[in-house]
Amino acid sequence: xxxxxxxxxxxxxxxxxxxxxxxxxxxxxxxxxxxxxxxxxxxxxxxxxxxxxxxxxxxxxxxxxxxxxxxxxxxxxxxxxxxxxxxxxxxxxxxxxxxxxxxxxxxxxxxxxxxxxxxxxxxxxxxxxxxxxxxxxxxxxxxxxxxxxxxxxxxxxxxxxxxxxxxxxxxxxxxxxxxxxxxxxxxxxxxxxxxxxxxxxxxxxxxxxxxxxxxxxxxxxxxxxxxxxxxxxxxxxxxxxxxxxxxxxxxxxxxxxxxxxxxxxxxxxxxxxxxxxxxxxxxxxxxxxxxxxxxxxxxxxxxxxxxxxxxxxxxxxxxxxxxxxxxxxxxxxxxxxxxxxxxxxxxxxxxxxxxxxxxxxxxxxxxxxxxxxxxxxxxxxxxxxxxxxxxxxxxxxxxxxxxxxxxxxxxxxxxxxxxxxxxxxxxxxxxxxxxxxxxxxxxxxxxxxxxxxxxxxxxxxxxxxxxxxxxxxxxxxxxxxxxxxxxxxxxxxxxxxxxxxxxxxxxxxxxxxxxxxxxxxxxxxxxxxxxxxxxxxxxxxxxxxxxxxxxxxxxxxxxxxxxxxxxxxxxxxxxxxxxxxxxxxxxxxxxxx
Numbered sequence: 001x002x003x004x005x006x007x008x009x010x011x012x013x014x015x016x017x018x019x020x021x022x023x024x025x026x027x028x029x030x031x032x033x034x035x036x037x038x039x040x041x042x043x044x045x046x047x048x049x050x051x052x053x054x055x056x057x058x059x060x061x062x063x064x065x066x067x068x069x070x071x072x073x074x075x076x077x078x079x080x081x082x083x084x085x086x087x088x089x090x091x092x093x094x095x096x097x098x099x100x101x102x103x104x105x106x107x108x109x110x111x112x113x114x115x116x117x118x119x120x121x122x123x124x125x126x127x128x129x130x131x132x133x134x135x136x137x138x139x140x141x142x143x144x145x146x147x148x149x150x151x152x153x154x155x156x157x158x159x160x161x162x163x164x165x166x167x168x169x170x171x172x173x174x175x176x177x178x179x180x181x182x183x184x185x186x187x188x189x190x191x192x193x194x195x196x197x198x199x200x201x202x203x204x205x206x207x208x209x210x211x212x213x214x215x216x217x218x219x220x221x222x223x224x225x226x227x228x229x230x231x232x233x234x235x236x237x238x239x240x241x242x243x244x245x246x247x248x249x250x251x252x253x254x255x256x257x258x259x260x261x262x263x264x265x266x267x268x269x270x271x272x273x274x275x276x277x278x279x280x281x282x283x284x285x286x287x288x289x290x291x292x293x294x295x296x297x298x299x300x301x302x303x304x305x306x307x308x309x310x311x312x313x314x315x316x317x318x319x320x321x322x323x324x325x326x327x328x329x330x331x332x333x334x335x336x337x338x339x340x341x342x343x344x345x346x347x348x349x350x351x352x353x354x355x356x357x358x359x360x361x362x363x364x365x366x367x368x369x370x371x372x373x374x375x376x377x378x379x380x381x382x383x384x385x386x387x388x389x390x391x392x393x394x395x396x397x398x399x400x401x402x403x404x405x406x407x408x409x410x411x412x413x414x415x416x417x418x419x420x421x422x423x424x425x426x427x428x429x430x431x432x433x434x435x436x437x438x439x440x441x442x443x444x445x446x447x448x449x450x451x452x453x454x455x456x457x458x459x460x461x462x463x464x465x466x467x468x469x470x471x472x473x474x475x476x477x478x479x480x481x482x483x484x485x486x487x488x489x490x491x492x493x494x495x496x497x498x499x500x501x502x503x504x505x506x507x508x509x510x511x512x513x514x515x516x517x518x519x520x521x522x523x524x525x526x527x528x529x530x531x532x533x534x535x536x537x538x539x540x541x542x543x544x545x546x547x548x549x550x551x552x553x554x555x556x557x558x559x560x561x562x563x564x565x566x567x568x569x570x571x572x573x574x575x576x577x578x579x580x581x582x583x584x585x586x587x588x589x590x591x592x593x
Contacts, residue, residue, distance in 0.1 A: 014046035015333055020061025021046050023357065025339065028069030033076060033316040033330050036308050043074065045337045048356040052333055067359070073345055075311055076330050077105025077338025077355060078293040079318040081247040082177070082205070082228040082278035084475055086113035087555075089504075089516070089532055090284055091524045092126060093372040096135035098284060098529040101361035102292040103350035105338040106136040106328050108205070108278075108318070110176030114379075116145055116478050117448070117521040119156030120166070122378045127171050129373050134355040134366070136336075138324055140176030140205050141166045144189040147179055147476045148563045149581045152571035154477050155448040160192025167200045173324060179564045180208040181581065183222040184215065194223050203323055209415075209565050212238055220244070226321050228278050233262035240271050245321035248313075250296045251280040253414035253555055257299050265304045272309050276318035281475075283555070284533040297348045307345040372526035381502030381522035383472060384449030385480060388494045390487040393441055395431040395456055395587070402593040404431045407586050408439050409568040409575070411461030411550070414559050417568040420460050421588065431587060433458070433485045435465045435547070441487070444561055445480040445494065446572040447472065447522070457575035457586045459483065462557070465547035467508030468493040472522040474558040479572045483557050504554055506542035514542035 003011075013019045021044035030041035030053065044052040044059035052059055060066075085095045085107065099107075114126050130137045145158040166172055175197045182190040197204050206224035208216065210231055216238065226245035230236045236246050240263065250257040257277075264272045277296045291298070293314050300310040319329025328336050341352035353361035360366055397404055403423050410420035422439050425432045433441045438460045446453040468484025470493035480497060484490040484507075493507040496515065502522025506513045516535040518525050525532060543553035550556050563569040569576045574583035 011046070011049060011334075014049070014051045017052065017058040019046070020064050021051050021056065021059040023065045023067055024056055024060055025067045025069050025074065028072055028074040028341070030331060031073050031075045031308070031311055031345070033308070033312045034332060036312070038073070038308070041074075043331060043339065045357045048336055050331060050333055050335050050337045053331060069341060072351065073342040074331060075103070075340040075342050076315040077328065077340060077353070078103045078314040079276070079328060080104050080107040080279055080293055081276045081318040081321065082249070082280055083107045083109050084113055084281055085109060086473070086523050087281040087475060088284055088287070089473060089518055089524055089536070090529060091372055091520050091526045092129045092133055092135070092137070093370055094524075094526055094529055094532070096133045097366055097370060098287045099292045100134045100353055100355060101350070101364045101366060102287065102294045103340045103353060104135070104293045105353065105355045106138060108138050108140060108173070108322055110140050110142045111137065112142045112145065112176065113475050113478055113523055114521060115142060115156055115158065116154040116476060117523060118378050120162070122521065125373070125376060125379060132373065133370070134358075134360045136328070138173045138322060139171045140174040141172050141193070142176045143178040143182065143193045144187070145476075148561075148571050148573070148576070149181060149185065149578070150573050150576070150583055152477050152561065152573045153446045153448060153450050153453055153479065155450075160189045160196070163193040163196045167196050167202060172202065173322065174203040174205050176205050177207045178204055178224055180206070180211050180215065180219050181564070183219055183224075185581070198223065206244070207564060210235065216242060228280065230256070230260055233260050233267065236260050236263040237267050237271070240274060245274050245276070247276050247278040247318070247321070249278050249280050250299060252283045252286045253281060253552055257296065258303060261300060261303045261305065272305070272313070273317065274321070276313050276321055281555075283536055283552070284529045285536045288529060288533050294348050294350050301346060301348070307348070311345070375520055379521050381472070381519045383447040383480060383498045383502060383522055385445050385447040385452065385498060387498060388445070388491045390491045392454060393443055393456065393482065393484070393487040393490040395441065396429055397426055397431050397587055397590050399426055399590050399592040400429055402426045402591045404590045405588045406431065406439075406458045407584065407588055408458040408460040409442075409560070409570070411459065411556055414556050415562060415565045417560075419567060422458070422460070426590060435485045438463050440464045440483055440485050441490065442481070442483045442557070442560060442570055443490065444474075444570055444572045445482070447480045453572035455570055455572055455574045457570050459560070462548045462550060462553060467506065467513070467546040469504070469506050469543055469546070469554055469557055470494050470497045471504040471554060471558040472497050472502040473504065473518055473524070474561050477561050477571060478521075478523050479561065481558055481560060504539055506539060506546065508546060513545065514538045
């Protein structure tokens with residue numbers, strides 16, 4: 001949608017019917033999200049733009065392609081309002097293959113996982129990849145990297161000086177995922193990013209889980225426009241009453257829609273017009289089995305939201321929240337021609353998809369062969385960390401034999417970890433993990449060759465009886481995370497991921513049970529979504545064979561370095577008490593016997 005004086009003249013002429021449309025869609029029912037109406041209307045498309053809606057006979061020329069909508073509903077392409085597509089382990093190209101046929105034609109993303117492993121050089125390659133994809137990415141520059149307090153290690157530090165450059169890029173549409181604590185602590189880089197955004201008239205996107213009262217007020221005074229993370233509908237209500245646009249998140253591991261939609265269905269229906277959807281973190285398996293935003297629309301309808309309102313939440317509401325409604329979000333003249341052909345609004349089955357004025361998908365598959373670009377050395381998944389030994393995963397203490405009282409991070413959900421005090425045995429100066437008490441070791445290894453940091457702590461909730469797991473995909477820093485109850489198996493898992501240049505491994509009794517290679521940046525793959533989904537299932541089965549009964553043991557593990565939600569996390573800098581915003585010693589006391 002680049003606009004110059006010359007192509008503006010062309011577009012205006014196309015809109016006036018002075019030059020023929022390239023395509024005309026006939027015989028459909030227009031879902032007009034601007035007026036909340038459904039009525040018969042035809043659509044004229046010129047290049048990638050909607051030229052006219054309604055009676056378009058004047059727009060048909062001898063070479064105009066006629067597309068028969070066959071009475072189906074014509075719905076705007078859907079917008080994922082906040083997504084780390086990298087968490088799917090699919091590259092942008094592979095991710096587009098999965099979600100575009102389901103009706104998601106645009107997403108808002110910081111592409112921050114790519115930045116954490118490859119910096120601006122890698123980001124530029126990803127942005128070039130986006131331009132070859134049917135999936136549009138409206139990029140928000142991360143407010144800073146890393147996202148952690150205390151600061152952990154990433155390949156590239158996004159600072160306020162970087163913002164002065166990148167906010168001028170045409171691809172930049174705002175400041176991405178501004179975590180509340182960084183405003184609250186008056187972090188200079190974060191405030192500098194917001195200062196630049198105000199100069200450039202760019203919106204500031206938020207991340208403020210559990211923010212209420214005075215803390216929320218202070219956050220809003222920092223200039224944040226919207227938020228994608230609320231744990232209760234009461235939290236949604238307070239944020240909306242205080243002027244925020246709200247995104248309801250329904251991801252593969254956090255199912256918040258059923259609770260958060262109550263703000264609309266039980267408290268105030270008027271909130272609906274400022275509520276939109278996001279998926280944040282999804283797996284290939286879930287997309288292929290359940291759908292993507294089409295599934296979220298169905299869930300909203302099931303929860304009591306009218307189909308038109310649910311579709312608005314998936315389209316125009318998000319576009320307005322991000323100030324991109326002049327480009328996408330509705331089927332209106334001058335907007336990009338992203339159009340879904342839907343058979344029934346309640347079942348919301350997306351049968352065909354047009355993006356950028358081209359028919360690209362049918363029956364949940366792309367209709368053409370989309371190829372990933374050649375990957376440069378910048379995005380090759382080389383892990384710049386030394387091989388490990390079992391000794392790296394043994395917690396040494398000051399006594400020879402006895403007991404140690406330790407603080408174990410007890411998982412209460414994919415992001416929430418609470419304190420659990422446990423007494424463990426000490427043998428030969430080593431604090432031993434205890435499968436019987438559900439206590440495992442967890443470590444994060446810095447893998448960018450910057451400082452060689454290694455951390456070690458205790459965790460609960462995985463119920464591992466044996467073995468270990470490792471992953472080089474671990475947002476938001478994507479250092480190498482290893483968990484297990486055997487130091488030997490933890491070392492084998494870590495070393496195998498290092499040797500293979502990135503991926504996820506499950507090990508037991510000294511053997512690799514399963515491995516998912518992630519060669520692009522050590523975080524994603526160019527393989528087909530179906531292949532990745534099959535690998536995910538194998539990884540999940542292997543993790544379960546170690547004893548875990550969590551919904552997604554590997555994903556729960558690789559979220560451990562995320563510090564933005566109290567109470568506990570672990571990064572390469574050490575185990576983190578996020579309430580106190582400091583690292584802590586997991587061994588509370590020792591008793592020699």
